[in-house]
Amino acid sequence: MSFQLKQIQEAAKLAFENNDYFVQILDTIIAISLAQPLSNTKLQSNCVSFIYKSFVQRKIKSFHLRADNSLKLVDMLLKFIINDEVTINIEKINYNLIQKAIEIFSSTYNFMFLQLIKNPDNQIWSKISHLKEFLISKWPSSFPLLPLNKDTDLTRSIGCKIALAKLLAKIIQTQLPYPPNSNTNTIFDMIDDTMDISISLVNKDHPFLYTSSLNTQGQMLIDYLLNLLNTDSLLPTSLFSTLIALLMTLFKTRPNFTSNKTLNFILAYESQFKNSSKFESNKLKIRLNRRFNDRIDRVLMSMLLNRGFIDKDAPLKTRFGNKLSYMVEKSNQQKKRGILSEENDTNENNESDDLNPRAKRIKLDNSINIDYFDESIIAKSETFKSIYTLINPKDELANFDISAIPSEFINNIVILGLSKIDSNKLNKGLEIVSSRYMDLYKRLQSREDEKAATLLSNTLSSKNQATIKSENQGDNDEDLYDPTSSSIVKKEEKKKKIIDISDDDFDFESESKKFELPIPRILDPNEKKDQIKLIVDNFIKSSSKSTTDSSKGNNVWLKILSRLATRGTNVNPEIADYIRESLFNYFKEDVKGRIDGVIEWLNEEYYSDFIVAKKDKSEILKSNYMKYSGLVLDYLIPFLEPNDRNIFIRLLSELPYLDLSLLSRLKSICSDPVRSKTGFQPLLYLIMFRPPVFNDCIQFLVDLYKDAVEKNNEHLQTECLGYLKKYKPDLIPSVLSKDESSGSNIVTTTNITGTNPITN
CATH class of the missing domain: 1.25.40 (Serine Threonine Protein Phosphatase 5, Tetratricopeptide repeat)
Structure with a gap:
């Protein structure tokens, strides 16, 4: 591992020093990342770090290099962002990896869009759309962290929230056209990062990008950003400042869609009307948060006034001037009191405060109905504690050992608590616990089903199919009810006898002995053929369902089958020929895509007959190698196209014998x-x-x-x-x-x- 990490670091350094090697190194690092699990954080961190520095930090200066290679990142980003490991086992995965993956997607979304304008590929666009829709659905949740409650989740996972906000802004800018009076550019004018890539570049005859749904989605995402800013909850300054900066960027690049909404928000925003988190006990932190947000608001108003953005609208300029004066005076009053003053910034108890006449309308109660700190319906770990804990895990009560209290006291506490609690709150708590239990049960059940399926697959390969049928038939016979039969009584007596056995009568010593499976019965030749055919069919079926992650494993099965035909069953020509026909039929389904397996199989046929068995020269024309080599060529040649020359050259060059x-x-x-x-x-x-x-x-x-x-x-x-x-x-x-x-x-x-x- 350390050697591989060193190689990745040296390759990254070479790519940054000499961009001529960038494409080759990028392809290699993406392949390494896709082949490794997410839990291998050290290796994945190095892979993601290289891509992050190349595309986000722009250590690869060439605009074209980054744009032309952006689509290669799609599968890797899908693996990092949409993955069951991310949802359940976030503690085992580096949070920064997911955040960087989102930032990479944000930095390359417009590049991907540009590449698909030039070279439409519906399959890649489907993947990009799936990734985009998934991330939009996570706004503004605590993704990838497991949820707690709506109030607390607004201040959690800030890193990924900021990355998501940048992605939404990039999607908005890309999917909305630039203003009609702007200096438009064609695709061929794209030479550096200052170019504006947008839907305006899409031709009317484009197969999937020329659609009103993209424009509609872009406008909808503007409301997504503003809805979070307009919420009654007080946002952390880091997130608030990011959203404001993104809105101002859109204000300049897409003013016809964002200007009115942005200006109205700036005029209406006042931090004293925002509710702090119900579970935030640090008052100083809350005061600082409010003041920093107000400062950002003041800077924004000052910039709009001083740089002439609103000079053409005199009434609006007057409103901004009045609001700025009010905010400056409010800031001066706060400075006089000092940041450590316990006095509330809103002066809600001071009815004579003329500087803030609207302070009386402040909402005293949190508008979000929160009953428990942890309202997540997903169990965070496979323990009873994770199912039943609804309070803050940092609370000392969460780590209290209740087993130290006598049971009679516990009973009294529970009864008293049930009599005092609100029934709606109790029902909500029970629903949360029930949902966690069912989630954990389904997870464990799924894991057990996978184990059972694996065990069953292994067992079936050694069992007689006829025996299984007879056992099933016997089970069906037992299910038939016959009132006149005494077998029912016997079964009931047997069950009763089992139930009546006590611990004293049970021989634990004999039961604890090592269990051994009975020796399987000897199969007759026809049964052997049936079982081998069943095994072969299962192997072929498994290989037909191969994916990128499991292709290596399926190649192993194909190698086993080819050697089974040439060495394992060569004493039984019927079975060996059945395996060969099955292999040939499998390759026929996609002979060009499975050319590696074809070459390996035919080499195995030649090696077995003429190297290991050392058959006579005269037998080569009648060999299985010649038969199936001819069949492969006969089947492949009619489907060859001009761009398949490399495949065909490779096949003919690697076949062990040609005549x-x-x-x-x-x-x-x-x-x-x-x-x-x-x-x-x-x-x-x-x-x-x-x-x-x-x-x-x-x-x-x-x-x-x-x-x-x-x-x-x-x-x-x-x-x-x-x-x-x-x-x-x-x-x-x-x-x-x-x-x-x-x-x-x-x-x-x-x-x-x-x-x-x-x-x-």
Whole structure:
């Protein structure tokens, strides 16, 4: 691990020093991060730190490098942000990783949008939209922390809240058009970070970005930000200042959507009308919070007045001037009292205070109905304490050992408490406890179901299917009720006898002995075949459902099956052939995407027959390797496209044996005018880099030329002659010789193969 961490750090340093290596290093670090669990925080921290510095801190100066590679981050961000580990096990995951992931998404959202304008990809946009909608749904909760209550959660998880606020502002700016009178830019004008990327750049014929829903969502998010600012609760200064700064940015870039709402908020805001948290006992902290928020409000009003933002609206300018004077005088009064003064900033008890006539209307009671500190319906850990604790975990009472109190006193306390408590509050507490219990039960049940499924899968592979059917049939027979039968009575007597056994009669010593499974019965040949086919089908079914995270594991199953066919069941040709047919059918479903498995399987077939078993040379044409190599080529070639050349070259170059019979299957693709290069390029590769196949390739070109002459295909003739002149010029005279009887160009087929099939 330490070596891998050092490598990542050195690679990051190299990328920042020389941006030419950035793309390669970025791809590698993303792959490493996706392959590791979130709980591996040391490695994930280094991976995320590199991306954070590249895209958020802009250590990669190039605008195009960051924009062009932004879409590569989507899968990694999805893993960090939308994950069950994040929801339940936040204490095992570095909180900063999630916060940085949100900040990365915020810094690259407009880049992703720009890339999808240029190169539409609906699948990637679906992932981005899913991630965006998920994060919007978490505003302004305590995500990724587990919730406590609505009041307290406003002041928790501030880091991620601020990151989410920046994301919302970036989405607003990107999904709303810039003002009509602004200097518009086309996509090709995007050269640095000062460029304004917005929905205005989207063409009308774009398949999914040209939609009114994005514009509507952008306007809705403006209300999301303002609704939090307009809430009756007092916001922490760090969050308040961030929201104000974001609103002012939007005020300048999207004034036609935000100016009126922003100005009305600034005029209406006064911290003394905001309720502090019901559970905040530090009065000094509350006073400082109010004064800092007021100071930000004053600075904002002063800037709007001094820089001429509202000069055109004289009545509005007058209102701002009056409000600023009032706020300055209020600040002076507070300074006179001093920050440590116990006197309330609102002067709510001073009826003669002319500076704040509206102070009498302050809300004395918190508008949010809060009964318990911890109202989360999710159990934070798998303990009874986490189910039943509703008070602040920092409260000394939460750690009190109640078992030290005699039970009779506990009973009296409970009875007295039940008689005093409000029934609605009691019901709410019971609902919370019940919800936590059900959440924990479902989690544990899901875990048990996974274990049971694994155990059942392992058991079925060793049990006889016929035995299972008979057992099920026996169970069904027992369920049938027959009033005239005495079996019911016997069963009831047996149950009663079991119930009547006391602890004294129970032999604990014998029951505690190690349990051993009975020896399985010997299966007959037909049963063995059925069981092996069942196992093979399960392996193939498992591989068909492979994902990115589990693809390595499924490749292992495929390797096991290929060796089972060539080595494990080679004494039973019927079973071995069934496995081979199953493998071939599996690869047929996506032969281009599963080319790695195809090559590995065919190499295993060749190795088993001609290296391990050392079969005779004459048997190679009848071997399973030749049969299935031919089938793979026959199935693959019709579906090859011009952009599949690399796949085809790799297949032909890594097959352990090739001869003229296999090469001849390339005739159809070489003769196709559209795909001929896809056929000739692998052939050229074999001629240049695989000497044992050289003569067979030349003979294939000769045969192909002959076929082209017969079909009067001049283009194909020219192509074949070009390769022959370059790599076998001495053969040209015989190829071009005339058949006197037919008068057409034919080939004098001389034997030019003569190669050793086993070493080819």
